[in-house]
Amino acid sequence: MAPPKNKIKVLLAQFPLEAHSRGIITVAGMLKDAGMEVVLIGNELPERIIEAAIQEDADVVGISTYCGGELALGTDLMKVAEEKGIKDNTAFLLGGIFPPRNIPELEKIGFSGAFLSANKEEIVACIEKAITVKKGAG
Amino acid sequence: MKTGLASKILKGDASAAAKLISEIEDETPGALEEMSRIYPHTGRAYIVGITGSPGAGKSTLTNNLIGLFREKKMTVGVVAIDPTSAFTGGAILGDRVRMQEHSADKGVFIRSLATRGWVGGLAKGALGAVHVMDALGKEIILVETVGSGQIEIDITRAADTTVIVLTPTAGDEIQMMKAGILEAADVFVINKVDKGGADLLRANLELMLSMKPHLPGEWQPDIVLTEAIYGKGTGELAAEILRHREFLVNSDGLEQRQKERVKLELMETVESYLKDFIREIDKGDYLKNLVDALSQGKTNPQSAAREITGRLARDLSRLQSSDRANRKAS
Ligand SMILES: Nc1nc2c(ncn2[C@@H]2O[C@H](COP(=O)(O)OP(=O)(O)OP(=O)(O)O)[C@@H](O)[C@H]2O)c(=O)[nH]1
Ligand SMILES: [Mg+2]
Secondary structure, three states, X not given: OOOOOOOOEEEEEEOOOOOOOHHHHHHHHHHHHOOOEEEEXXXXXXXXXXXXXXXXXXXXXXXXXXXXXHHHHHXXXXXXXXXXXXXXXXEEEEEEOOOHHHHHHHHXXXXXXXXXXXXXXXXXXXXXXXXXXXXXXX | OOOOXXXXXXXXXXXXHHHHHHHHHHOXXXXXXXXXXXXXXXXXXXXXXXXXXXXXXXXXXXXXXXXXXXXXXXXXXXXEEEOEOOOOOOEEEOOHHHOHHHOOOOOEEEEEEEOOOOOOOOOOOHHHHHHHHHHOOOOEEEEEOOOOOOOOOHHHHHOOEEEEEEOOOOOHHHHHHHHOHHHHOOEEEEOOHXXXXXXXXXXXXXXXXXXXXXXXXXXXXXXXEOEHHHOEOHHHHHHHHHHHHHHHHHOOHHHHHHHHHHHHHHHHHHHHHHHHHHHHHOOOOHHHHHHHHHHOOOOOHHHHHHHHHHHHHHHHHHHHHHHHHHHHHO
């Protein structure tokens, strides 16, 4: 009898040492405007990001990165996600500033999307598509 | 695939707990079933409500309390509520960021919830989330209500101990008198003491409390002064919460609180059935035809309303007989 809601829940985080929070705040606002529920957790190590994603039952984990190290930390993140059993049904996205040549590698390790810049429509579309792929498979 | 969430939760599986909380929020058909399985295993946790105006420091205080209760070897659950935007249906859940230091502690489970249209300071799945954390084995559950302009009253009916957070600068006193919150608080916190003005607020608060009639043997709420960002006074706050628990345990207070909570939950469940019903009749032509008939003067509001409640009664009895049939079949 109850109408289905299935709101999309997104966890947004930054790796340690990231100082820029403008990007993450802008994206959080965009996603909220698109009707999503956005959990902010600030700067965190992969392990705590994944633990938060589990407790929040997030559909999407979004990482904002400006100061490098995204490949190493991204690899760690995916490793923990796999160990904790959420890699296959959670969509991982990355946005910020990083060398474009890293994008194929980021996708290979498990990110559904890596944005150097994107508008609201692009990000929302990417999230929706990534969720369909993940949930369809799971 | 999702069956068995309840039994996993009872074994302490945090990810199953997180999934069931989502199902409660989304009102999936399976959620009720799973909830009825965990219900017998609930009622052990101690529930603390933390309310107060926006930005008063509720999350920062909650973060402190998590650490202090963990030092006492208690396991802790947190339900942190922020508002859903009425315009977009989206929400920014920003409480957790202040509590992240406890994120990887296995003895702590934190969940952010958006209100999803609920008023009164709680979120749609809040009470359900409390039950899930209780069944998961969390001994003390802190519920941070949404910091709306109003100090929220529902939490006082859901919690065993209600903590009201005030700040010297917010001018909360008048609002409190209006909201009748003085009667509802078990512990008062004046946070951001470092900003100055706490003494005046404390004096005003004490005056208001002294004007309130009280019976012998009744709990007297204390006022605790804190600077949450510096962790000052928070030990006293934790002690005061436990002192109140002690008081309830030694009187019949705990049972009364539990009854109040069960009643709140029951009424809210009935209300949500009714809301579903109202949404349902607004879908087809049913309501439209009634409204047309009304506007053409073919019927009157009383008869139309009686027609609707008649349909509600028929729907409900149909539901009950199918329930009975299901029970027989199983
Ligand atoms: N000066 C001062 N600032 C504080 C104190 N406690 C918290 N704050 C700051 O007040 C701001 C709000 O704190 P929160 O803990 O997020 O407050 P909240 O009541 O949870 O806010 P909402 O959930 O948004 O209603 C933050 O910037 C805190 O750092 C304090 O004791 N003194
Ligand atoms: Mg807060």
